[in-house]
Amino acid sequence: MSVSPNVEEVNRFVDKVFPAMRVSCLEITEIHALAVLTVDPDELRPGGFVSGPDQFRLADAVLWFLTFGAIGRVEEMSVTSELSIRFLRPAIGQKLYARADLEVQNRRSVVGSVHLWCDDKPGRRVSTGQGTYALPLPK
Amino acid sequence: MSVSPNVEEVNRFVDKVFPAMRVSCLEITEIHALAVLTVDPDELRPGGFVSGPDQFRLADAVLWFLTFGAIGRVEEMSVTSELSIRFLRPAIGQKLYARADLEVQNRRSVVGSVHLWCDDKPGRRVSTGQGTYALPLPK
Amino acid sequence: MSVSPNVEEVNRFVDKVFPAMRVSCLEITEIHALAVLTVDPDELRPGGFVSGPDQFRLADAVLWFLTFGAIGRVEEMSVTSELSIRFLRPAIGQKLYARADLEVQNRRSVVGSVHLWCDDKPGRRVSTGQGTYALPLPK
Amino acid sequence: MSVSPNVEEVNRFVDKVFPAMRVSCLEITEIHALAVLTVDPDELRPGGFVSGPDQFRLADAVLWFLTFGAIGRVEEMSVTSELSIRFLRPAIGQKLYARADLEVQNRRSVVGSVHLWCDDKPGRRVSTGQGTYALPLPK
Numbered sequence: 001m002s003v004s005p006n007v008e009e010v011n012r013f014v015d016k017v018f019p020a021m022r023v024s025c026l027e028i029t030e031i032h033a034l035a036v037l038t039v040d041p042d043e044l045r046p047g048g049f050v051s052g053p054d055q056f057r058l059a060d061a062v063l064w065f066l067t068f069g070a071i072g073r074v075e076e077m078s079v080t081s082e083l084s085i086r087f088l089r090p091a092i093g094q095k096l097y098a099r100a101d102l103e104v105q106n107r108r109s110v111v112g113s114v115h116l117w118c119d120d121k122p123g124r125r126v127s128t129g130q131g132t133y134a135l136p137l138p139k
Numbered sequence: 140m141s142v143s144p145n146v147e148e149v150n151r152f153v154d155k156v157f158p159a160m161r162v163s164c165l166e167i168t169e170i171h172a173l174a175v176l177t178v179d180p181d182e183l184r185p186g187g188f189v190s191g192p193d194q195f196r197l198a199d200a201v202l203w204f205l206t207f208g209a210i211g212r213v214e215e216m217s218v219t220s221e222l223s224i225r226f227l228r229p230a231i232g233q234k235l236y237a238r239a240d241l242e243v244q245n246r247r248s249v250v251g252s253v254h255l256w257c258d259d260k261p262g263r264r265v266s267t268g269q270g271t272y273a274l275p276l277p278k
Numbered sequence: 279m280s281v282s283p284n285v286e287e288v289n290r291f292v293d294k295v296f297p298a299m300r301v302s303c304l305e306i307t308e309i310h311a312l313a314v315l316t317v318d319p320d321e322l323r324p325g326g327f328v329s330g331p332d333q334f335r336l337a338d339a340v341l342w343f344l345t346f347g348a349i350g351r352v353e354e355m356s357v358t359s360e361l362s363i364r365f366l367r368p369a370i371g372q373k374l375y376a377r378a379d380l381e382v383q384n385r386r387s388v389v390g391s392v393h394l395w396c397d398d399k400p401g402r403r404v405s406t407g408q409g410t411y412a413l414p415l416p417k
Numbered sequence: 418m419s420v421s422p423n424v425e426e427v428n429r430f431v432d433k434v435f436p437a438m439r440v441s442c443l444e445i446t447e448i449h450a451l452a453v454l455t456v457d458p459d460e461l462r463p464g465g466f467v468s469g470p471d472q473f474r475l476a477d478a479v480l481w482f483l484t485f486g487a488i489g490r491v492e493e494m495s496v497t498s499e500l501s502i503r504f505l506r507p508a509i510g511q512k513l514y515a516r517a518d519l520e521v522q523n524r525r526s527v528v529g530s531v532h533l534w535c536d537d538k539p540g541r542r543v544s545t546g547q548g549t550y551a552l553p554l555p556k
Contacts, residue, residue, distance in 0.1 A: 020182040020190070043159040046215040051159070052222070053196035060191050076185040081526075082549065083191070084223030084362045084501055086389055086408060088382040103406050104366040108525060108554065109498075111364050113391065113406065128381050128391065130364060130408055132499065137525065137554070220387075221410065223362055223501045225528055225547060227521040242545050243505040247386060247415065248359075250503055252530065252545065267520050267530065269503060269547055271360065276386065276415070298460040298468070321437040324493040329437070330500070331474035338469050354463040361469070362501030 004030050004069040013074040014061075023061035030072075031102040033065035036095055050091035050118070050126070058098045059085055059114045059129045066100040067110045067133040075136070081109065083131030091126035093118025109134050143169050143208040152213040153200075162200035169211075170241040172204035175234055189230035189257070189265070197237045198224055198253045198268045205239040206249040206272040214275070220248065222270030230265035232257025248273050282308050282347040291352040292339075301339035308350075309380040311343035314373055328369035328396070328404070336376045337363055337392045337407045344378040345388045345411040353414070359387065361409030369404035371396025387412050421447050421486040430491040431478075440478035447489075448519040450482035453512055467508035467535070467543070475515045476502055476531045476546045483517040484527045484550040492553070498526065500548030508543035510535025526551050 005013075010025040027034035037058040045051040060080055067078045096118055103111040109132050116127045144152075149164040166173035176197040184190040199219055206217045235257055242250040248271050255266045283291075288303040305312035315336040323329040338358055345356045374396055381389040387410050394405045422430075427442040444451035454475040462468040477497055484495045513535055520528040526549050533544045 017185045018190075020184075040159075045159075046156045051157075052199050052219045053192060056195045056199075056222075057192035060195075080191045080226055082223065082225040082499060083195075084221065084408065086221040086381065086410065087219055088389060089384075103364065103403060106367075108551070111366060111406070113408075125381060128389070128408065130362065130406065132364065134525070221360060223547065225520065225549065227528060228523075242503065242542060245506075247412070250505060250545070264520060267528070267547065269501065269545065271503065273386070295463045296468075298462075323437075324434045329435075330477050330497045331470060334473045334477075334500075335470035338473075358469045358504055360501065360503040361473075362499065364499040365497055 003072055004028055005074050010065055010068055010074060017076055021061055023058055025065045028065055028069045030069050033062050033069055033100045035062040035065055035098050039094055039096055047090065048092065050093070050096055052087060055087070055091060055096065055116055055127050056083070056085055058096055059083065059116060059127070059131070062098040062100040062114055063112050063131050063133055066102060066112045070102055070105040070110045071135065077136045078133045081132045081134040083129055085127055085129035087127045088125050091118055095119055097122070107135070108137065142211055143167050144213050149204055149207055149213060156215055160200055162197055164204045167204055167208045169208050172201050172208055172239045173236065174201040174204055175236050178233055178235055186229065187231065189232070189235055191226060194226070194230060194235065194255055194266045195222070195224055197235055198222065198255060198266070198270070201237040201239040201253055202251050202270050202272055205241060205251045209241055209244040209249045210274065216275045217272045220271045220273040222268055224266055224268035226266045227264050230257055234258055236261070242269070246274065247276065281350055282306055283352050288343055288346055288352060295354055299339055301336055303343045306343055306347045308347050311340050311347055311378045312375065313340040313343055314375050317372055317374055325368065326370065328371070328374055330365060333365070333369060333374065333394055333405045334361070334363055336374055337361065337394060337405070337409070340376040340378040340392055341390050341409050341411055344380060344390045348380055348383040348388045349413065355414045356411045359410045359412040361407055363405055363407035365405045366403050369396055373397055375400070381408070385413070386415065420489055421445055422491050427482055427485055427491060434493055438478055440475055442482045445482055445486045447486050450479050450486055450517045451514065452479040452482055453514050456511055456513055464507065465509065467510070467513055469504060472504070472508060472513065472533055472544050473500070473502055475513055475533060476500065476544070476548070479515040479517040479531055480529050480548050480550055483519060483529045487519055487522040487527050488552065494553045495550045498549045498551040500546060502544055502546035504544045505542050508535055512536055514539070520547070524552065525554065
């Protein structure tokens with residue numbers, strides 16, 4: 001049976017293969033992942049809000065981590081096949097958090113749901129999404 | 140009757156209110172917009188591909204420009220309400236292009252479809268999406 | 279303050295305005311709704327599965343009920359503006375259930391997440407989706 | 418090289434394996450499909466409109482036909498993995514049409530975009546969507 005990689009393993013892996021992601025993994029199990037993005041004040045969109053693309057970046061990253069947890073290994077070649085996101089309210093804060101929960105895993109893909117919030121307000125969701133990561137097929 | 144803002148007006152506006160977007164408008168009419176993102180080699184994801192979040196960022200930007208074209212003015216407070224994106228093939232190139240086409244405009248929102256490609260290969264789409272921009276409601 | 283309509287009120291309303299829906303409301307509060315569709319064996323798709331469109335029909339209905347709960351009244355003119363659905367595993371059973379949970383409500387729309395399952399297997403989700411109902415705007 | 422099945426072949430296949438679909442294929446090639454659903458007046462939703470689920474049913478069907486065209490055969494076990502739909506304006510008419518265009522085909526899936534309209538008004542789209550059909554994997 002597979003065991004989920006731990007947080008340190010995930011963060012070392014991301015630092016190595018995709019440092020531009022700028023997202024840290026905080027928690028990971030077989031069925032969920034938690035991640036954080038520290039907001040760069042220069043990247044705020046008009047109104048002082050965390051931009052939609054920054055929210056998407058975090059949502060996409062936490063689904064990647066969820067995929068690692070679900071399949072039991074970090075996997076460079078798992079890639080997003082589709083992701084839909086809905087913006088619920090203005091995102092104001094210093095840190096943006098996202099939690100992904102597993103919907104299903106099969107041999108071709110991992111599907112998860114994501115919720116995002118700012119700072120210490122998990123009950124005040126700023127966006128939500130669902131997406132699919134495709135797994136490498138056996139040759 | 141409204142007239143679409145021109146490309147220079149859109150790019151000046153973006154430079155002023157949201158320079159972090161790093162996307163340029165190339166064409167704008169009442170029913171379409173074309174935009175380009177110059178790929179930063181430091182931002183490539185594993186495999187040397189333009190990342191999904193960078194593709195989303197461009198898709199979101201070109202839908203914003205489409206909204207300006209459809210409503211006949213640049214509008215800081217038009218915001219994405221939802222966007223879904225599907226990744227079709229690896230994105231390899233120096234420049235990423237996106238074209239948005241208007242699906243509908245009404246008093247509350249603008250809906251558009253987007254296609255993305257790299258360099259001089261418009262027939263080789265790397266991703267496609269659809270999304271909704273919410274318009275400010277009259278007070 | 280608004281009070282959610284009760285189950286009987288919702289079902290009487292649906293019987294009157296849209297009997298073709300063939301979905302019953304089982305639970306409704308300000309933040310969730312539960313609904314059931316009795317599967318017609320003649321409507322099964324190849325393989326004996328509940329079809330995707332039947333699952334969509336139930337997902338759309340339970341989001342409508344969620345909207346009634348969130349806004350505190352049955353509202354004929356609330357309409358789906360967008361809905362995305364992901365199919366997780368084959369749907370086999372006599373009864374299809376769906377639960378919708380509120381993501382946000384504002385003056386223009388209600389956003390919710392939906393999970394579907396068959397018979398007595400709520401832990402074995404067959405599909406999941408997210409969608410937006412547009413509310414009638416004040417004149 | 419594969420050749421797309423023709424319209425008669427598709428309609429005979431659907432009549433046999435899934436008659437409840439009630440959708441006819443009108444055109445099919447390797448990169449597009451056209452289909453029609455004859456609206457049942459008893460199925461109209463409040464306001465006299467073609468319901469969202471009926472529109473989804475047609476969108477899902479035409480993407481199935483597109484899949485047959487793209488892979489060069491009717492395939493019972495190709496199934497929708499995800500579909501998102503946006504409703505653009507009220508759908509009023511006797512016949513609902515949908516056209517699907519191929520976005521990409523690879524060995525695991527077919528992705529397409531869909532547009533729907535009523536009667537003889539192809540320029541007046543009532544909804545639009547994008548979706549993915551999963552192909553059976555080689556054993």
